[in-house]
Amino acid sequence: MRADSGKVRLFSIGSIALVLLIVFRSIAIPVVVLLAIEISIWLNLAVPYVTGDTLNYIGYLVIEAVQLGAAVDYGIIYTREYLDQRRRHEPREATRLSIQHSAITILTSATILISAGFAVWRIASNGVISEIGLLVSRGALVSMLLMFLLLPWLFRVSDGLIRRTSIGLGFRDDARMNVRNTDAQTIGTPSDTQSDTPNDQPATHTTHPTKEITR
Numbered sequence: 495m496r497a498d499s500g501k502v503r504l505f506s507i508g509s510i511a512l513v514l515l516i517v518f519r520s521i522a523i524p525v526v527v528l529l530a531i532e533i534s535i536w537l538n539l540a541v542p543y544v545t546g547d548t549l550n551y552i553g554y555l556v557i558e559a560v561q562l563g564a565a566v567d568y569g570i571i572y573t574r575e576y577l578d579q580r581r582r583h584e585p586r587e588a589t590r591l592s593i594q595h596s597a598i599t600i601l602t603s604a605t606i607l608i609s610a611g612f613a614v615w616r617i618a619s620n621g622v623i624s625e626i627g628l629l630v631s632r633g634a635l636v637s638m639l640l641m642f643l644l645l646p647w648l649f650r651v652s653d654g655l656i657r658r659t660s661i662g663l664g665f666r667d668d669a670r671m672n673v674r675n676t677d678a679q680t681i682g683t684p685s686d687t688q689s690d691t692p693n694d695q696p697a698t699h700t701t702h703p704t705k706e707i708t709r
Contacts, residue, residue, distance in 0.1 A: 503558060507532075510566055518573065520660035526652050527573060530645040531565040531637070538633040553626045561633035564607055568600050568641040576649055581664045585653045589646045597642070604638035607631070 507528060514524035538561060542549045575596040579588035611634060614627025649656070657665050 499555060506559070506562060518660070519662060520656060522652055522656045522659040523573060526648045526656070527569040527645070530640050530648060531562060531569060533644065534565055534637040534640045535561050535633065538629065538636050541632065550622050550625055552622055553629055556626050557629040557633055560630055561637060564634055565637035567603065568637055569645060571599050572596050572641055572645055577663060581666060583666065585650045589650055593642055593646060600638060600641055604634050607634040
């Protein structure tokens with residue numbers, strides 16, 4: 495059974511990585527997104543181990559699929575927003591704007607899944623189903639938090655790697671922009687060698703004596 499679960503996990507991760515690779519045309523982006531997702535799954539499954547509770551094997555398999563699918567949606571929403579903002583801003587500003595613009599969408603989707611899982615946990619009389627509801631609710635919460643905390647940090651520290659392993663992202667080149675701004679300022683600054691004296695000399699007015707006409 496462990497061998498089967500391992501094969502299923504590898505197939506799921508490989509399929510998602512292939513889709514992300516084709517969609518974003520990047521090698522590093524699937525790695526970054528899936529790393530954050532897998533950490534959220536590990537944290538969710540580590541809670542029963544830390545608290546000493548037992549975990550049903552069916553719940554383990556279900557949460558692997560459900561949380562992986564939900565977290566991938568959150569990751570894609572943030573990734574698309576970050577790539578769009580990164581074309582116009584530096585990494586720090588792009589991260590801030592990406593969280594700001596994608597927060598409502600991710601919060602809405604995660605809140606629905608958290609509420610549904612919590613309701614199943616509290617209402618279901620079957621122990622296995624109740625346990626699955628708790629895992630789904632907690633997994634959605636952990637995934638949502640890591641999409642706002644861990645994934646933005648991973649994108650920032652991997653900015654150079656993403657730039658080198660991707661095609662057609664069009665990231666803003668800060669060094670090139672600074673050079674252009676410096677050149678523009680140099681061209682717009684008047685030369686110090688120019689004379690301080692104005693080129694136009696004041697006009698001299700000559701007065702002509704008025705001839706008196708005598709009758």
